[in-house]
Amino acid sequence: MKRHAALAQTIADAIRRGDLAAGTRIPTVRAACRAYGVSPSTVFRAYYALESEGLIIARARSGYFVANLEDKRVRFGHEPPRKPAAAQTGGGDDVLSRLLDSLKCEDIVPLGSAFASYSLFPMSSLWRYVASAARNMDRTKLLSGLPPGHDALRRQIALRYLNAGTVLPLDEIVITTGALEALTLCLQALTRPGDIVAIERPAFHAVLQAVQRLHLKAVEIPVDPRTGLDLDALVEALDTHPVRACWFMTSFHNPTGATMTDERKRALIDLLASRGVPLIEDDVYGELHFGTTPTRPAKLYDDSGLVLHCGSFSKCLAPGFRIGWVAAGRYVRQIRQAKSASAPSADVPAQMAIANYLRDGAYDRFLRKLRRNLAAHQAQMLAAVRAYFPADTEVFAPLGGYFLWIELPPRVDAMHLFGEAMENGVSIAPGPIFSATGGFRRYVRLNYGRPWTPAVEHAMQTIGALVARQRHTH
Structure with missing residues (x-):
């Protein structure tokens, strides 16, 4: 068994036995490196695997915590399919048009884009x-x-x-x-x-x-x-x-x-x-x-x-x-x-x-390079969410692809956040554009498929500040 898999299994077993209760903070990456004698990349891969299984969650500026599995079932478990309806884009057509238009504007950091940077x-x-x-x-x-x-x-x-x-x-x-x-x-x-x-x-x-x-x-x-x-x-x-x-x-x-x-x-x-x-x-x-x-x-x-x-x-x-x-x-x-x-x-x-x-x-040679770059950019974006977003922000970090799916704190509306972010030179993809029947108003998708630059870092700081302000004013 590879080292990251063995580390993930050790922590998963402790969670399932009840040794680590819901809400328990697990070791930071640095502390886990010291405790288990492994590299930071090994710890990151283990924690990604645990997040993928729904056993731990990442909280902004706070680290990793054992997930409340009961809450998970309520929030993400089975729900009956809705009555079939003609698909609607829920008012999202205007948002999609603005997102596409923003790609032509050099003054907007396109974190809401569905495309990766050509430079990759x-x-x-x-x-x-x-x-x-x-x-x-x-x-x-x-x-x-x-x-x-x-x-x-x-x-x-x-x-x-x-x-x-x-x-x-x-x-x-x-x-x-x-x-x-x-x-x-x-x-x-x-x-x-x-x-x-x-x-x-x-x-x-x-x-x-x-x-x-x-x-x-x-x-x-x-x-x-x-x-x-x-x-x-x-x-x-x-x-x-x-x-x-x-x-x-x-x-x-x-x-x-x-x-x-x-x-x-x-x-x-x-x-x-x-x-x-x-x-x-x-x-x-x-x-x-x-x-x-x-x-x-x-x-x-x-x-x-x-x-x-x-x-x-x-x-x-x-x-x-x-x-x-x-x-x-x-x-x-x-x-x-x-x-x-x-x-x-x-x-x-x-x-x-x-x-x-x-x-x-x-x-295949290029793909190996692209995967390494995307993994590094994802880690940088995760670190920025933890540094700049309110502590009750939840992030779902995949083991591939371009996107982070982020659940915003209570009282934060993704559509309102989209408008504010655009006014401040950043695009995001608000959750409601991803459903035919609405919903996901507390979710946004961010794209990490671009080099990490001071402009991207500042964009993440801007979004985090807007989330915090909206959370306290609504």
Whole structure:
């Protein structure tokens, strides 16, 4: 057993035996290093694992404490699925427009953005690959980008599935113009206007927009920031409603960061297979795990072809290139037809460039660097929350991805905080934009996918001060 896992197990056992009661402060990172003779990174990884299991919580400026498991069940446990309704963005359209507009403004620190900083990505190297692909492209292959996409790139993607533990026929993989197109094509192929789809609560706001645009009805399934999708609530939804499809993010969920365990992913697939309900799996952050053990998509447990697994290089390698894909299972014919009817071809030189980048082994080398950077930025943002936010702020720190999901103290309203933060040169993503039925007014999502600079540090200090002021004035 690795040292961080052994340390996490020791503390977890003490909590479960009752040796460490709810509310007990556990040793600081420095104290744990001295007590157990391990490095700070080992302690951080152990504490991340314990947070992921819901056994400890981080409190701003106070450290780590044993979680109240009873409170956890009340706040994040099973809740009955709501009556299906046409998806609404809850007044969030204006917020989303302001967030997108703020990305063009150099005076605003974009902590509410869904994108990582371009500076984290190997753009110079990628553009060289694109230039080489364009120079050497056989003019007779100009149509190679038509559905299902460039063969060389599809072969490289299939190889990554093989390395992850599953064999996919090349014909199953369809290249798309980014992951969002892949996900939307899946929804179009599986549903008709008025159909019911199961989505997460909270959910990536583009899910809500897609459901609304296609005139579908959504039933929301709760997501626990520590354990992921509530399977009991999903069973109840499937028993109650004629769900035509599910759209879930099982690894590094946006916005909560939750990752389901392999056992729970397998249980999810078994449940949906028993009902014949297809799963659209949004896995754009799956490569961004901080530990040495890769996360496994739910697709790996799919024996019936019901999982449409959607990925992208935009979050992990090439933002702006808009190259994604779907491993479509039994629905490959429908996806190809839907792709042909929309934007039939993704950028051919970009597809060739990414295929060659993967072929040369550069992608895996880059991913190791990107994961280290993101883990370091997350640790810095966590430290800033603890330093600048009120002590009763709770942070849910994932083991990968871009985002922190933060529960604000009582009397603090995330939508009001958004407006105040924007006025002070900082964007945040307020919780209500992540639900079709409202709620999450005490939650915000912050993006740590950018280098830690004095401007980012000051932005965190600003948000913390605004939270403290709102807490005491409302």
